[in-house]
Amino acid sequence: MRKLLTVCFISINLILTMPMATWANNIEETVTTAQFIEALPYVTDIELKYANALGVNIREQPNTESKILGQTLLNTEFEVIQEKGGWSMITTEDGYAYIRSEYLSDKEVKYSQEDLYVMAHVIAGEAQICDDMEKRYVGSVVLNRVNHADFPNTIKDVVFQKKQYSSVADRNYYREPTENDWLNAKWVLENGSILPGYVIYQSKGKQGKGVYLKTKWHQYCY
Numbered sequence: 001m002r003k004l005l006t007v008c009f010i011s012i013n014l015i016l017t018m019p020m021a022t023w024a025n026n027i028e029e030t031v032t033t034a035q036f037i038e039a040l041p042y043v044t045d046i047e048l049k050y051a052n053a054l055g056v057n058i059r060e061q062p063n064t065e066s067k068i069l070g071q072t073l074l075n076t077e078f079e080v081i082q083e084k085g086g087w088s089m090i091t092t093e094d095g096y097a098y099i100r101s102e103y104l105s106d107k108e109v110k111y112s113q114e115d116l117y118v119m120a121h122v123i124a125g126e127a128q129i130c131d132d133m134e135k136r137y138v139g140s141v142v143l144n145r146v147n148h149a150d151f152p153n154t155i156k157d158v159v160f161q162k163k164q165y166s167s168v169a170d171r172n173y174y175r176e177p178t179e180n181d182w183l184n185a186k187w188v189l190e191n192g193s194i195l196p197g198y199v200i201y202q203s204k205g206k207q208g209k210g211v212y213l214k215t216k217w218h219q220y221c222y
């Protein structure tokens with residue numbers, strides 16, 4: 001069993017080097033440390049959960065203005081004492097700390113940090129101005145290609161395959177993903193493609209044998 005947060009509070013220097021830290025923990029909820037402490041005597045069950053992202057801030061108190069004690073690694077294991085108002089109280093070597101509940105999962109994440117990084121950037125490059133569904137369509141084509149015999153078998157190799165993604169050629173791939181881009185990348189990686197597996201093209205016009213779906217931004221073809 002991994003050390004519970006002996007990851008222990010990865011040096012604060014990490015905060016300055018992890019790009020994902022900017023999109024984590026920025027939704028404020030009305031909940032106080034006192035509320036958690038008052039409820040402690042009534043806690044009967046402690047859950048084990050896993051960090052589903054890299055670079056999520058671990059806080060001294062359940063609010064985004066409190067001191068940052070450290071950051072998560074992907075799949076860091078935590079003892080979750082209780083959850084209130086979108087925050088989870090976790091155990092640490094020095095006592096209790098708090099993390100946004102949305103960044104904890106019941107199961108370990110099966111994708112790599114590189115997969116998430118590349119997926120978020122290709123979504124940003126291809127569909128940053130688009131809605132959630134369009135971003136998931138873009139991510140779905142990437143996953144379909146990974147699973148298709150005619151394309152490379154990793155997300156990075158699919159995205160960087162020569163003359164395949166315009167965002168790589170025009171360097172829009174390298175723009176900074178928004179929080180929404182990161183969340184949609186995570187959603188696709190955790191839930192899988194929402195397009196049939198044979199849909200392997202995403203472009204402005206028709207490709208392959210036919211069009212499966214046309215939106216105001218792209219055509220998704222097979």
